[in-house]
Amino acid sequence: MKVLFATYPMAFHTPGGGEIQLLAYRKYLPAHGVEVTLFDQWNPRFLEHDIVHFFSCVGGSVHFCNFIKQLGIPLVVSSSLWITEETKHLYPVGEIKHQFALADRVVANSDTECEALAQVFELPREKFATVYNGVEHTFYEPVAPELFRDQFAIRGPFVLNVGNIEPRKNQLTLVRALKATPEVKLVLIGHQRDPDYARACFEEGGNQVMYLGHLPHDSVLLRSAYAAADVFCLPSTLETPGLAALEAHAAGCPAAVTEVGSTQEYFGDSVSYLHPTDVESVLSAIQSALATRGCSRRSNSLSIENRRLDWQSALAALHTIYRSLV
Incomplete structure (x- = not known):
C-alpha cells in the first residue's frame, strides 16, 4: 500500500x-x-x-x-x-x-x-x-538529569515547558503564575512561532525565565530536560493532547496539564489539571505536581487501557x- x-x-x-x-x-x-x-x-x-x-x-x-x-x-x-x-x-x-x-x-x-x-x-x-x-520509545528510557543541568548551568528547581511559543501555548500565563514562587525558574524550549508574544513572555518573566531555543526532538538533552525538571507544565488553551506532555509523562516527570481538550482521556488521574485562563489555577496545579517531586518518579502508564503508548x-x-x- x-x-x-x-x-x-x-x-x-x-x-x-x-x-x-x-x-x-x-x-x-x-x-x-x-x-x-x-x-x-x-x-x-x-x-x-x-x-x-x-x-x-x-x-x-x-x-x-x-x-x-x-x-x-x-x-x-x-x-x-x-x-x-x-x-x-x-x-x-x-x-x-x-x-x-x-x-x-x-x-x-x-x-x-x-x-x-x-x-x-x-x-x-x-x-x-x-x-x-x-511516544518514541527512547523517552521511556532513563537518562541522567545532570546532562541538561550541567549543559545550561541550572542548579535550582525549575518548571519546564516544551513547545512553540505562541498564544495558544499560553506561556505568558505560566510566567505570571510563577511570579508567586520566584525561587523556581521557568525553562522554555521551542521555536518562537509568535516573536512578539515570545518577547512579552521574556520581558515579563525577567531573570526567572530561561529561554533555551529549540532542541532537536531526538536530542538526548531534551530527554535529560524531562528527567531534570521538577514539573512539566502545559498550560495551553487547548490540547489534543500535546506530544511534549506525553513525552514528559513517559519520562516520569510530574506534570501540570491543561484541562481543555483531550488530555483527561490520555492522562486520567496521573497529572494535575489546570484551567488555562486562571493564573491561580495554573499555580495550584504546579504546586500540586511539585508536592510529588520528592517521591519516586511517577508511573509512565497512561489511562488508555492503563498502558504505555x-x-x-x-x-x-x-x-x-x-x-x-x-
Whole structure:
C-alpha cells in the first residue's frame, strides 16, 4: 500500500506536535506494510498512490483536498483540532466542514475529539476515527538529569515547558503564575512561532525565565530536560493532547496539564489539571505536581487501557483505516 503525505506549505517552518506526528507516522508505518511518500509539488505523483493523507485543516487546505477527490483518490485528513460550540466562531467553520466532508475519514487523536468534531460540524460520527498519539520509545528510557543541568548551568528547581511559543501555548500565563514562587525558574524550549508574544513572555518573566531555543526532538538533552525538571507544565488553551506532555509523562516527570481538550482521556488521574485562563489555577496545579517531586518518579502508564503508548502499536489503528479505504 502506498500513501502520500501532505500538509500546508508553512508547516515545517516552526514544526510542532503535528509535524512530529507526521514524521512519526512516516517512520513507523512501513512496519505495517505501508510505504509513505512526502508530497513534492515539483513531482507530485498523485496517481502512483493508493491514498492521500493530509495533515491539518489550516485555512486553504480544502483546495488541495478537493483536487485529490477530483482525481478519485481516497482522502484521509488528520484534524489536530479542538473546537466546541463556544469557540467555533474563532475558526472558518464552513471551510473546515467542507474539507472534512471531502475526506473519506477524518483522523483525530481521541474519542473526545471525534465526538466534538462530529457535533460541531454536524457530520456523521462514523466519518471520524481515533488514532492515539504515541511516544518514541527512547523517552521511556532513563537518562541522567545532570546532562541538561550541567549543559545550561541550572542548579535550582525549575518548571519546564516544551513547545512553540505562541498564544495558544499560553506561556505568558505560566510566567505570571510563577511570579508567586520566584525561587523556581521557568525553562522554555521551542521555536518562537509568535516573536512578539515570545518577547512579552521574556520581558515579563525577567531573570526567572530561561529561554533555551529549540532542541532537536531526538536530542538526548531534551530527554535529560524531562528527567531534570521538577514539573512539566502545559498550560495551553487547548490540547489534543500535546506530544511534549506525553513525552514528559513517559519520562516520569510530574506534570501540570491543561484541562481543555483531550488530555483527561490520555492522562486520567496521573497529572494535575489546570484551567488555562486562571493564573491561580495554573499555580495550584504546579504546586500540586511539585508536592510529588520528592517521591519516586511517577508511573509512565497512561489511562488508555492503563498502558504505555508507543508509535508502533498506536499506528495499527491507522493501518486498519487505510485498509478499509483501499
